[in-house]
Amino acid sequence: MWIRAFVNESLIKSSPHISGARDVRWIMQQVLLALLPGIVAYVILFGPGILIHLGIAAATALGLENLALRWQGIDPQPFLRDGSVLVLACLITLAIPPYAPWWISFLGVAFAVLIGKHAFGGLGHNLFNPAMVGYIFLLLCFPRIMGQWPSAGLDAASRGLIDSASLIFTSAPDGIDGRSGATALDHVKTQATLMRMQSEMHADNILGLVGGRGWEWINLAFLAGGGWLLLRGVVRWRLPLSFLCGLGLAASIGFISDPELHRGLWFHLLTGAGLLAAFFIVTDPVSSATTPKGMLVFGFGAGVCTYLIREFGSYPDGVAFAIVSMNACAPLIDRLTQPRLYGTQTKETK
Amino acid sequence: MNRTLHAFKGGLKLASHKDQTRHIATRDICHPETLYLPIKQHVGMAAVPCVEVGQAVRKGELVARSQAYVSMHVHAPADGIVASLRDFPVIHPSGLQALCIELSVSERHDDDRLTARGANPADLMRLERHVIYDRIEQAGIVGLGGAGFPAHVKMHEGSLQHVDVLIINGVECEPYITCDARLMQEQAQDVVAGATLIRWLVEADACIVAIEEDMDDTRGALAQCKSDAFELIAVPAIYPAGSEKQLITVLTGLEVPSGSLPIDIGIVVLNVATVVAIYRAAAYGLPLTERIVTVAGDISMPGNIKALIGTPVQHVLDQCGGFDSATHRVLSGGPMMGIEILDPRAPITKVTNCLLVLERKLQPPASKACIRCGDCVPVCPIGLQPQQLFEASRSADVDEAQDLNLFDCIECGCCSYVCPSEIPLVHYFRYAKSSIESLDIDRAAADDARLRFERHKTRLSASESSDVDEQVSLADVSGLRVSELQNQVHDAIARARQRRKK
Ligand code: SF4
Ligand code: SF4
Numbered sequence: 001m002w003i004r005a006f007v008n009e010s011l012i013k014s015s016p017h018i019s020g021a022r023d024v025r026w027i028m029q030q031v032l033l034a035l036l037p038g039i040v041a042y043v044i045l046f047g048p049g050i051l052i053h054l055g056i057a058a059a060t061a062l063g064l065e066n067l068a069l070r071w072q073g074i075d076p077q078p079f080l081r082d083g084s085v086l087v088l089a090c091l092i093t094l095a096i097p098p099y100a101p102w103w104i105s106f107l108g109v110a111f112a113v114l115i116g117k118h119a120f121g122g123l124g125h126n127l128f129n130p131a132m133v134g135y136i137f138l139l140l141c142f143p144r145i146m147g148q149w150p151s152a153g154l155d156a157a158s159r160g161l162i163d164s165a166s167l168i169f170t171s172a173p174d175g176i177d178g179r180s181g182a183t184a185l186d187h188v189k190t191q192a193t194l195m196r197m198q199s200e201m202h203a204d205n206i207l208g209l210v211g212g213r214g215w216e217w218i219n220l221a222f223l224a225g226g227g228w229l230l231l232r233g234v235v236r237w238r239l240p241l242s243f244l245c246g247l248g249l250a251a252s253i254g255f256i257s258d259p260e261l262h263r264g265l266w267f268h269l270l271t272g273a274g275l276l277a278a279f280f281i282v283t284d285p286v287s288s289a290t291t292p293k294g295m296l297v298f299g300f301g302a303g304v305c306t307y308l309i310r311e312f313g314s315y316p317d318g319v320a321f322a323i324v325s326m327n328a329c330a331p332l333i334d335r336l337t338q339p340r341l342y343g344t345q346t347k348e349t350k
Numbered sequence: 351m352n353r354t355l356h357a358f359k360g361g362l363k364l365a366s367h368k369d370q371t372r373h374i375a376t377r378d379i380c381h382p383e384t385l386y387l388p389i390k391q392h393v394g395m396a397a398v399p400c401v402e403v404g405q406a407v408r409k410g411e412l413v414a415r416s417q418a419y420v421s422m423h424v425h426a427p428a429d430g431i432v433a434s435l436r437d438f439p440v441i442h443p444s445g446l447q448a449l450c451i452e453l454s455v456s457e458r459h460d461d462d463r464l465t466a467r468g469a470n471p472a473d474l475m476r477l478e479r480h481v482i483y484d485r486i487e488q489a490g491i492v493g494l495g496g497a498g499f500p501a502h503v504k505m506h507e508g509s510l511q512h513v514d515v516l517i518i519n520g521v522e523c524e525p526y527i528t529c530d531a532r533l534m535q536e537q538a539q540d541v542v543a544g545a546t547l548i549r550w551l552v553e554a555d556a557c558i559v560a561i562e563e564d565m566d567d568t569r570g571a572l573a574q575c576k577s578d579a580f581e582l583i584a585v586p587a588i589y590p591a592g593s594e595k596q597l598i599t600v601l602t603g604l605e606v607p608s609g610s611l612p613i614d615i616g617i618v619v620l621n622v623a624t625v626v627a628i629y630r631a632a633a634y635g636l637p638l639t640e641r642i643v644t645v646a647g648d649i650s651m652p653g654n655i656k657a658l659i660g661t662p663v664q665h666v667l668d669q670c671g672g673f674d675s676a677t678h679r680v681l682s683g684g685p686m687m688g689i690e691i692l693d694p695r696a697p698i699t700k701v702t703n704c705l706l707v708l709e710r711k712l713q714p715p716a717s718k719a720c721i722r723c724g725d726c727v728p729v730c731p732i733g734l735q736p737q738q739l740f741e742a743s744r745s746a747d748v749d750e751a752q753d754l755n756l757f758d759c760i761e762c763g764c765c766s767y768v769c770p771s772e773i774p775l776v777h778y779f780r781y782a783k784s785s786i787e788s789l790d791i792d793r794a795a796a797d798d799a800r801l802r803f804e805r806h807k808t809r810l811s812a813s814e815s816s817d818v819d820e821q822v823s824l825a826d827v828s829g830l831r832v833s834e835l836q837n838q839v840h841d842a843i844a845r846a847r848q849r850r851k852k
Contacts (some may be wrong), residue, residue: 014443014777016686016763017708018525020362021770024721084721124720236724290724290737339733341755342359342595343608 022234028083030234031280034225035090038276041221042098045214049098049164053105057089060109068118088112091131091280095273095320096138097148102168104145108134128327129287132320139320216270226279238295239288240278246303247274254311268307273319277306281319287327294330294337301333302326353558353583356603358596360731361588362764364525364686366564371646372528373567374653376536379669384433385660386450387413387424388440391699392492393499394420399451405432406456410637413451416490422500423490427639427658430455439693441663441682441702443780450697453660471546474632479509482551482632489631490700491638495519495530495592495621496683498701501628504620507613508552514616516554517601518545518625520561520568521585521592524684526646527704530622531568532654533642534561537626538571544629546579552618558601559622562587589686590762594619596731608758623703638700645670647707648678657698664694666705673707681706686763718773726765726775732758736765736775743782748789751782759783 042050065085069076079085092108112134120126139146229235251268268274273281282288282302289298305322313321390396397414401407407426414424430453438450474482487502508516518541522530534541541559549557557580561568564587572582585591585600595606598617606612612619620628623641630636639659643666646652650671657666663680667673673680681688682702691705726736734755742750759779766775 014690014774014780015683015688015761016767016776017681017688017690018364018685019767019769019772020364021768021772022725024770027770078718122719124722285721285723288722290722290727291735292724292728295724334735334738338735339359339727339730341608341734341758342599342732343605343610343758 024082024084027234028087030229030232031087032083032090034229034234035087035094035222035280037221037225038094038218039090041218042094045217046098047164048161049168050093051161052102052165052168053093053096053098053100054090056102057093057105057109058086060106061085061089061113064110064113068114069122072118072122074122085113087280088117088131088134091276092134094276095131095135097146099164099167100145100148104138104142107141108138110134111137124286126286127330128324129281129284131281131284132323132327135320136324215272219270219275222275222279226275229279235279235283236295238292239283239299242296242299243278243282243303243306244269244275246300247278247307248303250304250307254307268310272310274306277302277319277323281323287323287330289330289333289337291334291337291339293339294333297333297337298326298330301329353581353601354603355583355585355600358588358591358599358731359733360729360764361590361596362729362767363587364589366587367525367646368522368528368531370526371644371652371654372531372565376529376532376642376654376656379655379657379661379666381428381455381658382661382665383455384662385427385430385453385455385658386438386662386695386697387426387453387660388438388448388450388697388699389414389424390448391424391498391659391701392422393497394418394422394503396449397421397424399435399449401432401451403432403434406430407432407453410639412637413453416487416500420500420503422492423488423637424451424659425490425637425639426453427660428453428455439696441689441691441696441699443689445692450660470633471543471550471629474547475550479551482547483509485632485635486628489627489635489637491624491627491631492700493621494623494627494641494700494703496687496701496703497594498699501620501624504613504618505548505552507611508554508618511613512616513552513554513613513618514556515602515618516545516549516552516557517597517617517619518548518557518559518580518622519592519594519597519619520559520565520622521597522562523587523589523592524686524688524704525589526706527644527684528646529642529644529654529703531561531565532644533623533626534568535571538575540626540629541572541622542575542577542579543633544625546577547629547632548620548625549579554618556581558583560585560597560601562591589764590731590760593731593760593762595760608755641698641700641702643698643702644704644706646704647673648709649673649707659700660697662695662697663691663705666698667694667707677710678707679710681708686767687761718771720769720773721771723770725768725770729764729768731762731764732760734759734765736769736779739782740773740775740778743778746782746785748782748786752786756782756786 039050039054062080062085066076066080069079089109092112093105096105096108112130115137116128116130116133117126120128226235226240230237230240247268248265251265255264282299289295302322305325306318308318309321310318389399395416395418397416399414401413407413407430409426409429411426412423413426413432416423433452433454435449435451437447438452440446440448440450442448483502483506486505491501493499493501493504520530520534522528545557545559559572559580559582561572561582561584563584565584569582569584583601585597590596591600594612597619598612599605602617604615604617606615627638631638640656641659642654643657644654645666649667650673652670655666655670667680680691680694681704682691683689683704683706685706685708688704688706720737720740722737724737730736739751739754739756739759742754743756756779761776761780763776766773769775
């Protein structure tokens, strides 16, 4: 006889007894894969510095997640296995200038994991997107370092791995100016992050065909990865598309109203973290809205905010602030966009 | 067949697994030596045993009597001797025991004894309706689809109000289960007779027999009977299309208002097996003592079997070739809403439609934390937000859970099915519901106690004034009550009639 021990509660599964769920681990693996083209584009344009930062970030993320969970008395295995912290580490690294000192990525990830995620109660409870929290922390504390983007394709790209490593691990923060093309620095910083009064810079060869020079390739690589995720059903369409619509619509309106002052649609979509945000950041499930309609509102709002901050705000990156502000609204959006409950329509019954 | 179908929100397209059993004819199994008859196999109050240990009973004899409006009789499925009345393992989500009548089956079988005095629907329809109601009630028929609601209560409510549509539910949306499909195929005549009879009984304007769209054999068998008593409609196989509320929406486009019953919008839904049972009770006086059970999954001889109520699960499985209990587990019901059977001695009851043997998977532990992916929201057929309900249930936030309409959840399992964190959401919801209900019961008990105390006080003061007077007035009052009630019932029926005429 196979009387099941009633004590062994964990063995008793309640209904349903079958599952057709998407595996979180599989999702995260796909996301990491989809980030690859973008990372490759980074390496081609800016040199291998990002790889070193990726290593530091990944090690920090895994280590601190492990510690934080153990400290709360939770078995870290399933959490480490699912790979969501690795995605977080990647996203922060992609927002860090490739030749920033090593402790930048360490600090950014540490802040994201410990404060952004666990201080808010851990996975599923963090109100704000942890990667963006980490990034904003870096931006506020080390604005100078975070603005030091090398110009794409200059000496940065030709740098070897060892050279990059020595730059990342040895130089003091003040020595930074020497590591990127000094003349391009201001322009690059502006175009990569601030995006203000861009028309003056048209003559400089800092801008590419439509976006910031080099960035358009990186963004196209993210688009490729993101499109693939969309096609495979890893990422649902609502958040990315509504974000792009929001950003695109706002940019178009701005451009039509004053083409001299504002950049157009393609520039905004293909510059900075535009497409990275659309497919990899806005889509963070934990901190976005969860109702179908709410997702549309959330994405659209984040897109519009990104544009507004890029064009009118005093902070360089629109995406991070836009997403964090929308995160704060997500619970409200969810509440206001509850699906209609069965049996609550006001239909006459004959 | 030109009714426009409507879509219900949410739901899932599931692998049906029905081919395993749907083409195999229903077979009899040899009867077990002992039957265990739980006195509560239905929604409502438990029945009260009316036999004594050692007493010999005949097949079809009443062994436990219903003592309330929402309750049901239990009959002996075979000749035998009452061996004991005791708590015995039953099919229950947490493996509880319940009072059962243990019946040692004697050899003699006299199966065709009752079938002789059969009657066709036309003859039955010449009788008074209440005679038929009475027969249904006496036969101990409950909803055989899984809910177990006493059939006569449902139909009685139906008789008090105007019924626009009678829906006969042959949609088995759960994977694996085919017992209703086989029944409709093999006993199509009885389904038709039952539909005709019940339509007359509840005075329904229309009657629909709903089946799943990929059940061609079933459709063929029913269509052959060429009855104009009902429309035969095939609905898309989307889980949970066979759930009462969803089926109503698919067929009529109406929604049952939250907190109401289908009858409030003029609809009665009966499971097809219930319909057949009702017909047999009405025509032959046959009490409900056996049913068809689908045995499916990893078992060597799957199929549908006719089992006596009270047959131990183990006996049924042995008759179907047995299975490996080290690596597999057994569910009562389908994989989406079924409950795991924790003790193989537990008996088949009136609501057991399927025994499903599934492999016990040792899965790597999932994080079980909600990542708020929102996957569960669009699949919920009710339009709930399972992720928010989960937070509320887990933190035992009773008010929040009720604000989020916890009690509208039909426990269909769609949300748990898609949850990537494998959170047993339904388990949480069930738990939250039962704890809120027990809170309410406590509160009601407290109110009740207060009320009784107050009544007691008034009675005391009243009796001080005059004992005799009080007795007289009480009798008056209760007399008035009865007639008042009768009037109300008559009024309701009259109203329903009038509406009908309009
Ligand atoms: S499917 Fe699971 S993890 Fe996703 S939102 Fe719903 S409860 Fe949370
Ligand atoms: S079990 Fe309840 S909450 Fe989950 S999908 Fe079904 S009705 Fe919705």
